[in-house]
Amino acid sequence: xxxxxxxxxxxxxxxxxxxxxxxxxxxxxxxxxxxxxxxxxxxxxxxxxxxxxxxxxxxxxxxxxxxxxxxxxxxxxxxxxxxxxxxxxxxxxxxxxxxxxxxxxxxxxxxxxxxxxxxxxxxxxxxxxxxxxxxxxxxxxxxxxxxxxxxxxxxxxxxxxxxxxxxxxxxxxxxxxxxxxxxxxxxxxxxxxxxxxxxxxxxxxxxxxxxxxxxxxxxxxxxxxxxxxxxxxxxxxxxxxxxxxxxxxxxxxxxxxxxxxxxxxxxxxx
Numbered sequence: 001x002x003x004x005x006x007x008x009x010x011x012x013x014x015x016x017x018x019x020x021x022x023x024x025x026x027x028x029x030x031x032x033x034x035x036x037x038x039x040x041x042x043x044x045x046x047x048x049x050x051x052x053x054x055x056x057x058x059x060x061x062x063x064x065x066x067x068x069x070x071x072x073x074x075x076x077x078x079x080x081x082x083x084x085x086x087x088x089x090x091x092x093x094x095x096x097x098x099x100x101x102x103x104x105x106x107x108x109x110x111x112x113x114x115x116x117x118x119x120x121x122x123x124x125x126x127x128x129x130x131x132x133x134x135x136x137x138x139x140x141x142x143x144x145x146x147x148x149x150x151x152x153x154x155x156x157x158x159x160x161x162x163x164x165x166x167x168x169x170x171x172x173x174x175x176x177x178x179x180x181x182x183x184x185x186x187x188x189x190x191x192x193x194x195x196x197x198x199x200x201x202x203x204x205x206x207x208x209x210x211x212x213x214x215x216x217x218x219x220x221x222x223x224x225x226x227x228x229x230x231x232x233x234x235x236x237x238x239x240x241x242x243x244x245x246x247x248x249x250x251x252x253x254x255x256x257x258x259x260x261x262x263x264x265x266x267x268x269x270x
Contacts, residue, residue, distance in 0.1 A: 077113065121215070134149065144240050150190065196210075
């Protein structure tokens with residue numbers, strides 16, 4: 001797929017959404033949306049969707065074939081941060097809107113478009129009252145983020161906890177993780193929370209972490225129970241990075257803790 005073809009992804013997503021809008025307007029709601037099957041193309045389609053035969057057919061074909069964009073789009077998105085930066089903001093909202101209709105499996109595309117690159121992340125460690133700025137990139141889900149934060153903060157001796165195995169870190173960061181691959185299990189070192197105390201799930205994305213005054217803000221707490229997961233990353237061809245930019249001063253840390261909700265049980269340093 002050429003880079004310019006990602007413009008075609010956006011057009012088909014928008015056309016598929018327009019198909020859904022017109023179909024539900026005349027058919028009685030989202031529950032009546034058809035499965036993406038070209039058998040729905042018939043002589044009655046233009047009357048149902050409005051417009052001429054060409055337009056109705058174009059919208060319907062987009063509805064039926066949009067999943068076909070996913071594999072080649074992933075091949076491009078997972079190999080170029082430049083492409084992700086160029087196209088993500090234009091494509092991701094439409095992709096998520098279509099996923100929400102529950103007729104298309106575009107989860108992988110949505111995840112790839114939501115990948116953060118060269119993103120500053122403020123991390124507050126509740127048990128020690130310490131704070132850090134970590135710069136992350138290329139991370140496909142929060143399982144991978146969790147492993148890399150433990151590697152940077154626990155492995156670096158900044159906070160207590162269980163250091164992730166060298167193999168689980170390699171699987172999260174190696175450009176060619178299949179080389180010398182052995183199965184590895186990662187063990188959770190933290191509980192992840194948003195500033196308001198809502199849990200940030202390992203199954204979610206770094207993009208789920210809220211932005212507070214221009215920085216994504218994540219709170220780490222001690223795990224309430226031991227959890228583990230397969231250390232293979234979500235996108236095999238997309239290596240993740242997490243680097244400690246700096247340790248926050250005590251004053252900076254207090255200031256960031258002050259931006260968290262008092263109702264979430266976070267102990268703020270005095």
